[in-house]
Amino acid sequence: MSARTSRISIYLLALPYALVFLLFFVVPLVLVVVVSFWDYTEYSIIPDFIGTNYSDIFRGCVARLPELCTAFATYVSTLKYVFLSWFITLILGFGVAYYLAFCVSSLTMQITLFLLCTIPFWTSNVIRMISWIPLLGRGGLVNQFLMNIGLVDEPVDWLLYSGFSVTLAFVHLYTLFMVVPIFNSMMRIERSVLEAAYDAGANGWQVLWNVVVPLCKPGIAIGSIFVITIVMGDFITIGVMGGQQIASIGKIINVEMSYLQFPSAAANAVILLAITLMIIVAMSRIVDIRREL
Amino acid sequence: MSETRSNSHLYLKALSKRFGSVVAVDNIDLTIDAGQYCCMLGPSGCGKSSTLRMIAGHEHPDSGRIVLGSTDITGQPPAKRGTAMMFQNYALFPHLDCVDNVAFALKMRGVDKPTRREMALQMLERVHMLEQRARKPGQLSGGQQQRVALGRALITEPQLLLLDEPLSALDPYLRIEMRTELKRLQRDLGIAFVHVTHSQEEAMALADMVVVMNEGQIEQAGQPYDVFNRPASVFVAKFIGGHNVIEKDDQIFAVRSDKIRVNRGGDSVIRNIEFLGHTVKLSIQSPATELTVTCADNEFYRGPYETGDPVSLQWNHADQHVLS
Numbered sequence: 001m002s003a004r005t006s007r008i009s010i011y012l013l014a015l016p017y018a019l020v021f022l023l024f025f026v027v028p029l030v031l032v033v034v035v036s037f038w039d040y041t042e043y044s045i046i047p048d049f050i051g052t053n054y055s056d057i058f059r060g061c062v063a064r065l066p067e068l069c070t071a072f073a074t075y076v077s078t079l080k081y082v083f084l085s086w087f088i089t090l091i092l093g094f095g096v097a098y099y100l101a102f103c104v105s106s107l108t109m110q111i112t113l114f115l116l117c118t119i120p121f122w123t124s125n126v127i128r129m130i131s132w133i134p135l136l137g138r139g140g141l142v143n144q145f146l147m148n149i150g151l152v153d154e155p156v157d158w159l160l161y162s163g164f165s166v167t168l169a170f171v172h173l174y175t176l177f178m179v180v181p182i183f184n185s186m187m188r189i190e191r192s193v194l195e196a197a198y199d200a201g202a203n204g205w206q207v208l209w210n211v212v213v214p215l216c217k218p219g220i221a222i223g224s225i226f227v228i229t230i231v232m233g234d235f236i237t238i239g240v241m242g243g244q245q246i247a248s249i250g251k252i253i254n255v256e257m258s259y260l261q262f263p264s265a266a267a268n269a270v271i272l273l274a275i276t277l278m279i280i281v282a283m284s285r286i287v288d289i290r291r292e293l
Numbered sequence: 294m295s296e297t298r299s300n301s302h303l304y305l306k307a308l309s310k311r312f313g314s315v316v317a318v319d320n321i322d323l324t325i326d327a328g329q330y331c332c333m334l335g336p337s338g339c340g341k342s343s344t345l346r347m348i349a350g351h352e353h354p355d356s357g358r359i360v361l362g363s364t365d366i367t368g369q370p371p372a373k374r375g376t377a378m379m380f381q382n383y384a385l386f387p388h389l390d391c392v393d394n395v396a397f398a399l400k401m402r403g404v405d406k407p408t409r410r411e412m413a414l415q416m417l418e419r420v421h422m423l424e425q426r427a428r429k430p431g432q433l434s435g436g437q438q439q440r441v442a443l444g445r446a447l448i449t450e451p452q453l454l455l456l457d458e459p460l461s462a463l464d465p466y467l468r469i470e471m472r473t474e475l476k477r478l479q480r481d482l483g484i485a486f487v488h489v490t491h492s493q494e495e496a497m498a499l500a501d502m503v504v505v506m507n508e509g510q511i512e513q514a515g516q517p518y519d520v521f522n523r524p525a526s527v528f529v530a531k532f533i534g535g536h537n538v539i540e541k542d543d544q545i546f547a548v549r550s551d552k553i554r555v556n557r558g559g560d561s562v563i564r565n566i567e568f569l570g571h572t573v574k575l576s577i578q579s580p581a582t583e584l585t586v587t588c589a590d591n592e593f594y595r596g597p598y599e600t601g602d603p604v605s606l607q608w609n610h611a612d613q614h615v616l617s
Contacts, residue, residue: 214388
């Protein structure tokens with residue numbers, strides 16, 4: 001085969017995925033950006049190039065500071081759940097990954113335990129969320145238990161349809177997305193490197209902080225990107241677990257779409273995307289993710 | 294400092310270690326004098342690395358004591374022992390540059406940054422790595438990584454440096470160069486080195502004392518000259534090489550391959566000839582056994598032999614070393 005035909009065949013091999021990528025990612029994304037500058041009325045959307053979709057979202061927001069307008073309050077609320085979910089999944093995920101990587105010595109056992117972690121993923125997101133309801137509801141198992149042992153006199157309300165249940169569901173759904181990349185990073189750490197640290201007089205915490213954590217940074221960054229991007233755009237979990245009472249950007253977009261206010265929804269989506277990208281760029285400034293790929 | 298160092302002999306007393314049902318180290322006793330270069334030599338799985346790791350504190354003996362100077366260090370953590378270890382493949386911290394790698398132990402002790410950097414730079418100068426100080430291990434060659442690893446181990450001013458197959462990852466040329474440097478460094482520092490290797494050549498070249506181990510036990514410990522000329526067992530004679538182990542008249546003895554003379558004509562046959570530079574190695578099939586003979590090249594080429602030539606062999610009775 002000549003060099004020329006081999007080069008053509010390389011492009012041909014890349015073509016199907018490039019087309020899928022173009023058709024289902026690049027084109028819709030460009031359309032969203034384009035539509036975000038269109039005008040709309042109650043019953044129609046009009047091709048145009050205006051900035052009012054963006055300015056309407058934040059109308060009067062700066063003037064009203066320090067009081068938060070709806071948009072700012074929604075962003076703050078969304079970012080609060082992003083931060084809480086990120087932080088808790090990070091701590092849990094790091095712990096689970098550490099246990100799997102360093103405390104379990106046989107490979108068979110590591111694989112077995114790892115597969116165990118994935119069992120919840122055999123059911124869909126929604127089912128996993130809904131299954132919390134009989135557990136956390138007013139008449140749920142947890143409340144019954146608490147009342148039976150006499151710890152509380154009447155059912156605890158904040159267990160379900162609250163910030164607590166939303167965070168719980170996020171953590172439950174996405175901890176594994178933290179575990180996998182961090183575990184991957186940890187498995188690349190040579191055991192002799194840890195021994196060398198002990199040999200140099202480091203105690204357990206010093207080894208963790210000076211050797212394990214720095215070497216897991218790429219894994220932590222990748223896991224963080226997974227969790228942050230998913231939670232940033234979420235509206236189903238916040239809706240179901242928050243009893244449709246908690247605001248999120250995803251929810252706003254969803255509502256605007258249902259009222260066919262596509263340009264406004266698109267503008268919100270573009271802002272959300274920009275913020276998410278900024279978080280990712282900031283993280284990749286701190287950590288060289290490519291090292292892991 | 295130098296006084297405490299000169300008294301720091303290392304004593305291993307009835308040391309044993311088993312992994313499951315496998316006995317890795319079987320009740321060994323050994324004394325390594327302060328300032329001595331000791332090479333532990335043996336095939337893989339002979340227990341030499343386990344012994345080293347027990348001295349370092351990375352493995353806990355099932356029984357026995359380890360004493361350094363006048364202190365029993367058996368139960369102490371690695372960093373409290375006055376030992377430092379240089380790991381096989383160096384085990385440098387991949388995320389830290391040379392200076393931070395070398396300064397790591399000081400950082401763990403809480404030495405402030407300017408001081409520990411200053412000390413690390415001095416150490417890097419000592420191991421000739423000052424120029425590459427800002428590089429990370431991934432950007433260094435094998436030999437350079439080894440120098441940094443040495444610096445990192447020596448920064449704590451150990452009384453005893455433990456080296457686990459330090460030269461095996463290097464290419465042959467660099468191995469010989471680093472070997473010389475290790476020896477020089479050991480002499481300069483005046484501390485004991487314990488160096489684990491499976492290369493008898495390396496052990497002979499470096500050691501003040503060679504410890505030959507097999508199946509968890511010490512077969513022989515002594516000066517290289519003694520070990521080479523008076524191997525204590527069949528295993529030692531075979532493992533250190535250069536010997537023929539011959540069984541004759543209910544007696545087993547070793548004869549150095551360079552002490553055997555070859556004469557033309559006889560009941561033995563030359564099976565193979567290898568030219569090794571200064572010498573020529575002949576594999577000879579005698580009626581009883583196969584023997585190896587090394588003869589000086591000028592002697593060989595005086596009347597060059599060819600494979601298949603019939604020869605007879607001869608050696609002085611004094612060159613027979615009877616093995617137990």
